[in-house]
Amino acid sequence: MGSSDRDDANARAASLRAAFFTGWTKQVGLEPVELTSSVVVAQWYADARHVQPHGIVHGGVYASVVETCCSVGALLAAPEGTIMVGVENHTSFLRPAREGRLTARAVPVQVGRRAHLWECNITDDAGRLIASGRLRLMATDAGSQASG
Amino acid sequence: MGSSDRDDANARAASLRAAFFTGWTKQVGLEPVELTSSVVVAQWYADARHVQPHGIVHGGVYASVVETCCSVGALLAAPEGTIMVGVENHTSFLRPAREGRLTARAVPVQVGRRAHLWECNITDDAGRLIASGRLRLMATDAGSQASG
Amino acid sequence: MGSSDRDDANARAASLRAAFFTGWTKQVGLEPVELTSSVVVAQWYADARHVQPHGIVHGGVYASVVETCCSVGALLAAPEGTIMVGVENHTSFLRPAREGRLTARAVPVQVGRRAHLWECNITDDAGRLIASGRLRLMATDAGSQASG
């Protein structure tokens, strides 16, 4: 892509970077590592905030991370002015984690004009797959978003 | 059921009630309203903690609430000593919400010996359906839980 | 609704009825029982055509039935000229069935302008729930459908 496209993508990535530090994604403590239209990487430290009663990380944390990383990737991959809204989040829980750094890596399965499918894998520092989810997103105009 | 069974179920419900006020479910601010083996009702007030950058409630909040309500129901419906762990959380986002009280209501689709399927609908105070999800859970013994 | 609307809906139901007897839905042997914009009921007889190697009905049969019933319902519920295409089919298998009549009943979870979510339960003649699935559909114009 040309340099103005790249500047534009960089500006959008910077704007999305800020989004990690507000609202629900801030509650997770998720920090952006790499934000591009083909891969989103983010990390957080699992601790007492994130657990369910048995002391392992709550499935909703993983689904939240899948939602954020896939949504950010979809926004970066969509044409400017198009809002991508998550409509279906399907997250599978593969191995319990209790604490420590976890890394999420989202990539597109399909980027279409009207809909995307993104996938996000979450691993621990030993490289083990902890959870994996997919988010289906629909394109909408700025006024009518659904959720996500 | 007999009165000792009922006492037992009441004791477990009391124990699970406490679980709402620790870890990730406390981060949501979810409060239990009704906890039985056939229905779980809980509520929270959506505010600035829960939103994504467009000011609407983040999809991960709904998935987290689905996860908690279905997991609590499954634990109440399972024989004592059986741990039910969520393995697949599938949450659909149906209508954006910005703030105010939201109510989650989880019911069993199937309660088997080795696996359950639970469903949770989330509505606003106008009775509109905001999100709806399903959680597949597997039975395990106390030592080997997966997530959830 | 007025009588011309009803005539129109009846005409569309008749047209969709024919669709049961072509292509993949004919392979299943699925027969329409009730086709309206708020409920779709259909039945088939499970036999040797439908099984996997252990002699029980193959999960793909249930997913196919979910897909057909929810798609037909969505078409009946959408404004005329709008094509609803399935984008995500999520089917849960709850109890094995070997043979005999099975009944599918699909109802809308949400009917929006741009997207629907439908749900379909499949039961045997003893009223036991065998499988249950959900189909997310997106509205499109007649020229650009995705699948379904």
Place this chain on the structure above:
Amino acid sequence: MGSSDRDDANARAASLRAAFFTGWTKQVGLEPVELTSSVVVAQWYADARHVQPHGIVHGGVYASVVETCCSVGALLAAPEGTIMVGVENHTSFLRPAREGRLTARAVPVQVGRRAHLWECNITDDAGRLIASGRLRLMATDAGSQASG
């Protein structure tokens, strides 16, 4: 693995190869190309049998192929005597196909002692991704299978 393990795996693959030519998988017309514990590849020719009323391949065909390929892979990856039964099939439809050869390729996301998660991508001869699904399977003993 040792040569007797390999012989054993080959014997199981031969047995599963036969399974493609019975019941529902035969209805699809799916033919095995490669059957191992780490990848399952199969192909079929989409034609008039497989379509929905708009002339494109019915979503249930893709879900059926996902179910078969992931189930066969899970059986090959599980210890002998363990039956893996599909409990949740989640298939996403990405691009319409009308006719011609389609190729399914299933790989494990996670192979655990008690549960697996497999993923299956379906592409056309131009290499385009047409559909993609995931199957969650649970281990069971030979007598109590659920579906699949």
